[in-house]
Amino acid sequence: MTRLSSEPLTPDLVRSAAFPSARLGRRGLDETEVRAFCGWVSDGLARLLNDNIMLQEEVVRLRGRVLDRNAKPGTRPEDSHVQAVYVLSKAQQTADRCVADAQEYSREMALDARMRHDEILREAKVRASVILEEAHASATQAASVARDTGKSLTAAERQDLQAEIAYLRTFSDVCRTHLRAYMESLTQSIEQWERAEHASASAARVSVLHSSQEVLSHPLRD
């Protein structure tokens, strides 16, 4: 299923794309395969967009030539205005693509964060249920020992059992605290990440401005 990035992207290939199922224990499609495919589609699209920009420039150039041929001798003031409109249009398109790229990046990051969040939660749930089961098992065992011995417990045995119960209780509390701390640190890192994203978003705004200015001197940077 993995494709070379130079392989031409066709609508049929995208429509008929097949992904192998994920390995055992994971639901859905194989994530690596899907990501590789998306990467290939994205490369193909980027190439098409570049081609499109070049074609648009060609159209402008040819249209200009046709206008020139039809125009009466002497330059017309509106021609330079049309050129300015095209320069500004190109700057706008660059800005649009910067914003779209940033949005796409943030989408990927958020998706990734959510998947990790879900995975950590799932693991935590499994771990918690294992701990609970163990505690339950040892409680049952303690109870059956008490029943099987048939007679009332000696003071020493009772003390042992109470100590064990206290230990189990503490253990379960500690587990719960750990889990909570784990969840909190997770939330904190998500928030930190958001703050960082924020800071970079304002930086990106500045760089968008820069790139729209840059485009005046480097019309084709892609």
Next chain:
Amino acid sequence: MDELRLKESFTRVAAYGDEVALFFYSHLFLSHPELRGMFPVSMTDQRDRLLKALGQIVADVSNHEALLPYLGGLGRDHRKFGTLAEHYPAVGASLLATLAHFNGMAWTEDLARDWTEAYTVIAQVMTEAAADDETRNPPWWGATVAGHERRTMDISVLKVTPDAPLSYVPGQSVAVESEARPRLWRFYSMANAPRHDGTIDFHVRAIDGGSVSAALARSVTIGSRLRLGPPVGTLRLNMASRRNVVLAAGSTGLAPLKAMIEQAADLAEPPGIHLVFGARTIEGLYDLADLEKMAAQWPWLTVTPAVSAEPEYRGETGTVADVITRRVPLADQDMYVCGSPAMVTATVKRLQSLGMPQDHIHVEDFGWSAS
């Protein structure tokens, strides 16, 4: 004005697609640089909207009954962007230049006259509607965030206090702009019936890669300033109907339906209401505690949560459509559906296949902003 000639010339121009709008806005900003600040940095969506609006206007140019209300709405709607009557001639000049440019050799003095005439009418209807609206409403409502509760990783419930009273009907939505993302407006439904203190709740779900929703769900804090547009939307509780009500809510699509429940609570005889509130995960049932409180207080209200992606959930599992099929008798009921476009489509399709009459099904997907 030769309407056929006008339509033909627009068809010629529309064939250039996005390039037309790109040219138009560049021309406008070169001629009037002061207008650039009224628009967002990325103009991709904006260009799309311009082309759609122009297409709609040209398609209906002979159908005044459809065109006039559309233009009036457009004029009123533009007030929140800061559009003033004096902006219209600038837009007209750039529109004419764009049409002339893309018509090329086909552009004639007759065509120029047709378009000038048409635009004069468009601008007049829009400015008159805006001026009429100005006597009743502000262009937008400033509002302060008074509460921000993050319920899940993605979903927050905001409580905002508008500066001036904002009257609306439960089920309606407003466009919201945050100072964190200026010039970007997204629709959100009011999640409560109007209160005495004027506060409004919004349920916001951060869309991955979404600029406005992510800012509202995560970055906005108490004290942040928002701007709200005028209330829109036709979803509302049918008071005349004597039928009982089923509400189908997918995630934050709950908002307008919750407002309608609160509205029903003020009626002398509330109808029986059964709310099915669906989410992918248990965590996604972000407002269940509050809904259960309401159900405990009001005997006419039943709340059934539904979880679609966690089979181990002890309550109802499956999509909202599945749970309605299984649990809710549908004969002689009014149905209201709100959620993601996919959820709304799937639910309505199911209801139709179960034989529910079309005029008993009420739908809103405004509450779900795309970014």
